[in-house]
Amino acid sequence: MTKKPARAAIASVARAGSHAPEAGADAEARVSNRAARAAERRAAIVEAAMDEFITRGFAATRLDDIAKRAGVAKGTIYLHFKDKESMFEELVRIVIVPVVTRLTALPPPVGSVRDLIEAFAGNFLKEVIGTRRGDLVRLIVAEGPRFPSVADFYYREVVSRGIAAMRALIELGIARGEIREKDLARYPQILVAPAMIAVIWQSLFVRHAPLDAQDMLRVHLDLIFGERRTT
Amino acid sequence: MTKKPARAAIASVARAGSHAPEAGADAEARVSNRAARAAERRAAIVEAAMDEFITRGFAATRLDDIAKRAGVAKGTIYLHFKDKESMFEELVRIVIVPVVTRLTALPPPVGSVRDLIEAFAGNFLKEVIGTRRGDLVRLIVAEGPRFPSVADFYYREVVSRGIAAMRALIELGIARGEIREKDLARYPQILVAPAMIAVIWQSLFVRHAPLDAQDMLRVHLDLIFGERRTT
Amino acid sequence: MTKKPARAAIASVARAGSHAPEAGADAEARVSNRAARAAERRAAIVEAAMDEFITRGFAATRLDDIAKRAGVAKGTIYLHFKDKESMFEELVRIVIVPVVTRLTALPPPVGSVRDLIEAFAGNFLKEVIGTRRGDLVRLIVAEGPRFPSVADFYYREVVSRGIAAMRALIELGIARGEIREKDLARYPQILVAPAMIAVIWQSLFVRHAPLDAQDMLRVHLDLIFGERRTT
Amino acid sequence: MTKKPARAAIASVARAGSHAPEAGADAEARVSNRAARAAERRAAIVEAAMDEFITRGFAATRLDDIAKRAGVAKGTIYLHFKDKESMFEELVRIVIVPVVTRLTALPPPVGSVRDLIEAFAGNFLKEVIGTRRGDLVRLIVAEGPRFPSVADFYYREVVSRGIAAMRALIELGIARGEIREKDLARYPQILVAPAMIAVIWQSLFVRHAPLDAQDMLRVHLDLIFGERRTT
DNA sequence: AATGAATGAGCCTTCATTCAT
DNA sequence: CATGAATGAAGGCTCATTCAT
Structure with a gap:
């Protein structure tokens, strides 16, 4: 176990x-x-x-x-x-807080924005997609409407922070010329979307068709940053 | 109502x-x-x-x-x-089948691939995001693991077909030179991801932050097709 | 059928x-x-x-x-x-009445009492034991307490008449010297008991042990009339 | 009560x-x-x-x-x-087992076979006929066909044992010359039949006609053993 | 503090009975 | 007369919650 x-x-x-x-x-x-x-x-x-x-x-x-x-x-x-009910609500808090805490204690932003985001994605890949934490995301999606306090908490602690962090990175990328599409800063959701889809896919459809989440995320970043010259 | x-x-x-x-x-x-x-x-x-x-x-x-x-x-x-249980399972079928039927009876593929996809997105925007049908998608995500038959049905009738259709469009776009990123054809999920995120966002977080799904989808398409010259 | x-x-x-x-x-x-x-x-x-x-x-x-x-x-x-409820009550009447009618229209009492009773037993064997009519008896035993009117009817039409008829036969047998045990006239139930047991046995225990009802009834009559000299 | x-x-x-x-x-x-x-x-x-x-x-x-x-x-x-359902099935076991246990712990077989059987009958009279245990017998007859496991149990624990015990007594009686009718050993049911009829009669027809079960059983034993000389 | 037997409200499901067609 | 869709009361069973030990 x-x-x-x-x-x-x-x-x-x-x-x-x-x-x-x-x-x-x-x-x-x-x-x-x-x-x-x-x-x-x-x-x-x-x-x-x-x-x-x-x-x-x-x-x-x-x-x-x-x-x-x-x-x-x-x-x-x-x-x-x-x-x-309150057990469920507290539970989500208890499990999410340390995750947020750890993510907040980010590694110092060195290297290119793409490197940063790839590090992020790698983490997400390893720690969320296809793990119990990924299922927790699905659980929140499932029960959110019946537990506004959970949805509120999740939005406040995870979503809004994540969106803000992504936006900051995107803006940095734009400033540095790594990202061409300026409007992306208005919709950091686009940056995150494939990762979320991967989470859901693992919960629901692996049986039917496996998904190479890592490769998909790479393609997505290529789309945003332009194809990477193979180092 | x-x-x-x-x-x-x-x-x-x-x-x-x-x-x-x-x-x-x-x-x-x-x-x-x-x-x-x-x-x-x-x-x-x-x-x-x-x-x-x-x-x-x-x-x-x-x-x-x-x-x-x-x-x-x-x-x-x-x-x-x-x-x-069987009511729930049939329900999903009953509601989804006509949608699939309608979408299958597609408009003839005229115009650029981007036009086609935008037409698609427009439809999705109007008919799914923020409607009861969008909530149904969330419901399937929520209950899928406990209703394999529902997940199966949804995968077979909606997801696999949708993925296939998107892939065909992407390949056409690549062939015509509209899309540069060739690997995208391997992950049509990337094309769809922001739309799905929009669906879920509307169900869970509109209260906290409204999302202009139409604009977001436009930005996403810009990312894929390159920025549109404003006609 | x-x-x-x-x-x-x-x-x-x-x-x-x-x-x-x-x-x-x-x-x-x-x-x-x-x-x-x-x-x-x-x-x-x-x-x-x-x-x-x-x-x-x-x-x-x-x-x-x-x-x-x-x-x-x-x-x-x-x-x-x-x-x-009243369907059930009427039903029992409807099914039982013709049986009683037929039995009441008895063959004229010729021959020895034992012959008469054996004729009776033969009939019972053929028409009741192991047939649906036998199951009806079990049904009445089962539901009687909850349907007093059914029990009443059954007692009045079948049991009391049957007992009376048996008693008459027994008394005749005693008068003619065929039956020695004089007290038997007070308990015609004894005469009928093995036949009833056979009915119940067929419903419940044939699976476990088959019962040769005919032979058993013969033995019982031997007990009452003395062993029959094989003619 | x-x-x-x-x-x-x-x-x-x-x-x-x-x-x-x-x-x-x-x-x-x-x-x-x-x-x-x-x-x-x-x-x-x-x-x-x-x-x-x-x-x-x-x-x-x-x-x-x-x-x-x-x-x-x-x-x-x-x-x-x-x-x-299983409550009903267990119930029958729970109530019957101690009865069987008690009966199995029989008094030592002293005296004539008739005495033994009379002792038995006396017990039965006191402990079964007209008591709740008698009603239980009727209940088993009533529900047996719908509860094969109950019928099985009842046959195995009560009926087959009872039949075997009666057969042993009858054979002893024949060997000792107390019982003349040799075929009786093949149908111990005959020995028991009036007792069973008494049980059912008490459940269904006491209202209509009381039955002196004790006297009836005596007459039945007279039939089997020959009339008792009044001591 | 910890336990788990006991509670009873609540929910799914069945089925006798009614009644518009 | 005949039908069978519709009804809703009733009953088996579950499970969150309580509380004596």
């Missing part, structure tokens, strides 16, 4: 918010032990819930299954989340 | 299969009356179900609500559909 | 109660035609309903299935019977 | 399978308390279901009514039984 690392990662995030009492060493140890276990449990629930929601959608997911998968009792879920 | 035309269209489709007896005018009237009423009811159910499924997703949709919205009793639904 | 004769027989019974108008020959023919067809329909319904009730029991039988089996529309049933 | 003892008996059976931890008295008390409560609930459901099924038959019985009668919520039933 590839779950352990992910779980651990999330657990560390969950733990981040916990308090660190300064009492006696014993008490402290006990407490932090408890807190640690609670955090682990919470992380396990988050992990399990994510998997279930992605697989079945919000409405068709049973708390029973989440509990079983997380290895906790059903009641335990209610110690961490108010109810199913 | 945009319902009236859709409903009428569907009703006429449903009616298409009915027989037109040549017996006495009375009998004919009676029969066609009944058949017509049945078709109307069926159309109303299809209409209502579509709305509910789009609004709430499959699992969260109640047959009770569909019945209420369609103005029929709950039991009536079961005169037309075996159960909720 | 062995249904046709039974159906015809019942139909004639059903017809018995119909009125014979004396109007013009034409009208009369038309009317009696109609009446005949109505009677046929009714008979078909009775036949079909019996089969279904026997197979599935009262509650699990669907009027839809009865109608289909009888070759009529569901609504037609309501032209002949008030509702499902 | 005769429910209390039966309920208690069943509860004790259900409890039999529970573990008796040797840990702290507290924990033990708690656990056994819970287990006991669960067993009680289960017993109450069994009890209530039995009553309802006997009164209304399988199809006409509502789980709602069972729940109400058992004093539990509808959902609770599903903690103990998979669904209505």
Whole structure:
């Protein structure tokens, strides 16, 4: 299973918010032990819930299954989340925040704009397309209309930031003469569109026709930057 | 509401299969009356179900609500559909088939490839983006993984055909020298991607930021065909 | 199918109660035609309903299935019977009455009592055990508690008469010295018990162990009359 | 009502399978308390279901009514039984098994065969005829054809064993010269038939004519063993 | 804190009954 | 008379939520 690392990662995030009492060493140890276990449990629930929601959608997911998968009792879920709906809403936040955090801590912008964007695309390819995170995108597309708060959050934290970042890069590319099409800066969505399509394609149509996302993205960048001279 | 035309269209489709007896005018009237009423009811159910499924997703949709919205009793639904699942599956077919039929009956390919594609895009803009049909696309993306038969159908009837048609156009464009990027023929998805993004954007993010889909598509075509000299 | 004769027989019974108008020959023919067809329909319904009730029991039988089996529309049933319950009640009457009638028109009591009873048993063997009529007995046992009127009717028309007839025969046998056990006259049920057991056995346990009802009944009569000297 | 003892008996059976931890008295008390409560609930459901099924038959019985009668919520039933059908099937097992167990633990075969059989009959009279257990027999006769597994179970556990036991007794009786009719060993059903008839009679016709089952069985045994000299 | 048995509202589906044609 | 589409009450089953232990 590839779950352990992910779980651990999330657990560390969950733990981040916990308090660190300064009492006696014993008490402290006990407490932090408890807190640690609670955090682990919470992380396990988050992990399990994510998997279930992605697989079945919000409405068709049973708390029973989440509990079983997380290895906790059903009641335990209610110690961490108010109810199913708010669990879903928090979940999306919990899973997305670290992703955004990592992406925000970008490598310093060295090299050509195309290099930057290719680095980006490579990351996206590896970390999103065809992974559980890609399914999360599809989940948000699926449930967004029924969970405005989720759509809001996703727009605010991911979409608007991503669009802004892409726009900045495009403008830089235009300024540097790498990109000819000036209007592209008005629609960074065009830059991102094939990547999104790749995400959706992997979820729905791999069975019918596999898609070489990496190659497709390369072609798309050729379109924008002009064909690359093979170095 | 945009319902009236859709409903009428569907009703006429449903009616298409009915027989037109040549017996006495009375009998004919009676029969066609009944058949017509049945078709109307069926159309109303299809209409209502579509709305509910789009609004709430499959699992969260109640047959009770569909019945209420369609103005029929709950039991009536079961005169037309075996159960909720097959209703959903048939629904997608029922709504998509006429669209495909219409698109297949294409205008004769005159003019430049760009003109053709712009005509296409214009149609898509008017008939899909921001309409209930666009929501249907989102619904399929959302429920596809849980309804393989729906995903299969959609891939077979819409996606694969659309990809093939786009590829043919792209190849024509390359042959005619309208399109420079030769690799584009391998990924017609790139041509379509911004349109799909527009569909999803309208469903999820219009509230946050409106998107001028028409203009965006124009920019995208500029990218592919080179900037249009303003005539 | 062995249904046709039974159906015809019942139909004639059903017809018995119909009125014979004396109007013009034409009208009369038309009317009696109609009446005949109505009677046929009714008979078909009775036949079909019996089969279904026997197979599935009262509650699990669907009027839809009865109608289909009888070759009529569901609504037609309501032209002949008030509702499902009274249909069931009437049905039992309709099917049982001719049986009782036939049995009442007994052959003249000639020969030994044992001969008489053996004739009886032979009849029962042929006409009840392992036949649909046997299943009807099981049906009455099954539904009796929920249909007191059916149990009442069955007791009055079949059980009490049968018991009385058996008692008369037993008393005759005692008087003639064929039967030694005088107390048997107080419990004619003992005489009938193995035959009833055979009926039930055929319905429930033939699969597990076949039962030679004829031989068993012979042994039982040997018990009552003493072993028969093989003539 | 005769429910209390039966309920208690069943509860004790259900409890039999529970573990008796040797840990702290507290924990033990708690656990056994819970287990006991669960067993009680289960017993109450069994009890209530039995009553309802006997009164209304399988199809006409509502789980709602069972729940109400058992004093539990509808959902609770599903903690103990998979669904209505398997509840019915298990029920028959649950109620019959202890009876069979008790009967299998027979009194040592002392005295004449007639005495043995009379003891048997006495038991049957007291414990089956006219009791809820008798009604259960009628229920099995009624629903057997629709529940082959029930009929199978009943044949295997009760009928075939009973027949075998009776046959052994009859053969003993023949060997000892108590029974004259040698063929009886081939049809132990004859020995049992009046008892079964008494069971059914009590369910259906007591209202119309009471039946002194004990006296009838005595007469039947006189028939088989010869009249008893009054001691 | 953690558990999981118990609850009961809610939903899909069936089917007896009605009634316009 | 006959039909069968339409109805809607009723019932089996699920599952989010609660709470005693």
